[in-house]
Amino acid sequence: MEPKTPYYAVIFSAQRAEGDNGYAEMAGRMEELAKTMPGYLGFESARGVDGFGIAVSYWESEEAIANWKKHADHAEAQRRGRAEWYENYELRVARVERAYGMNKAR
Amino acid sequence: MEPKTPYYAVIFSAQRAEGDNGYAEMAGRMEELAKTMPGYLGFESARGVDGFGIAVSYWESEEAIANWKKHADHAEAQRRGRAEWYENYELRVARVERAYGMNKAR
Numbered sequence A, B: 001m002e003p004k005t006p007y008y009a010v011i012f013s014a015q016r017a018e019g020d021n022g023y024a025e026m027a028g029r030m031e032e033l034a035k036t037m038p039g040y041l042g043f044e045s046a047r048g049v050d051g052f053g054i055a056v057s058y059w060e061s062e063e064a065i066a067n068w069k070k071h072a073d074h075a076e077a078q079r080r081g082r083a084e085w086y087e088n089y090e091l092r093v094a095r096v097e098r099a100y101g102m103n104k105a106r
Helices: A023-035 A062-069 A072-085 B025-035 B062-069 B073-083
Strands: A006-015 A040-047 A052-059 A086-103 B007-016 B039-046 B051-057 B086-103
Touching: A006 A062, A006 B007, A006 B086, A023 A040, A023 A072, A040 B039, A040 B051, A052 A062, A052 B039, A052 B051, A062 A072, A072 A086, A086 B007, B007 B062, B025 B039, B025 B073, B051 B062, B062 B073, B073 B086
Parallel strands: none
Antiparallel strands: A006 A052, A006 A086, A040 A052, A086 B086, B007 B051, B007 B086, B039 B051
């Protein structure tokens, strides 16, 4: 995934609380739903065994991010995240200025 | 860690190759070294059992990022990363426009 810069990244760093409590099912559903949103460019995430994870979603514009944030199903997921799934989180909206990479399989 | 926006994030997403090959020792050393660099604001990372990880470092300016990129020890770590430690990676430099969070322990 390497769209033309500039584009936007939402960096979500979070410590999960104990237990699943419906998290995995919701996370999968949100990932699928995000793909259907206007301006969606991509998503990647990693979580260690300690429960700390970073998820980054990529968007064409700040408007696309705002639109995704207020989607009703996503708003409900956010509410449950704060109440049940996360001990703490930080969310950062950033403008990607430049990007490069390497892929040995290419 | 919540500095005043705007500041900069380097988002490094990478698939590790098999085996350690000195990676863990170098990663620890680079994390300590980065802390001594001018304009360093913070670092966080997560890697899943599949070897895919996301590391984000935060900096005051693009100049601070450029300065860190060209540090001799870091340049050597980058070279070994491309040769030995990663199957693929993407690196993105982004300007953090806004941030917010939650911490239940606070």
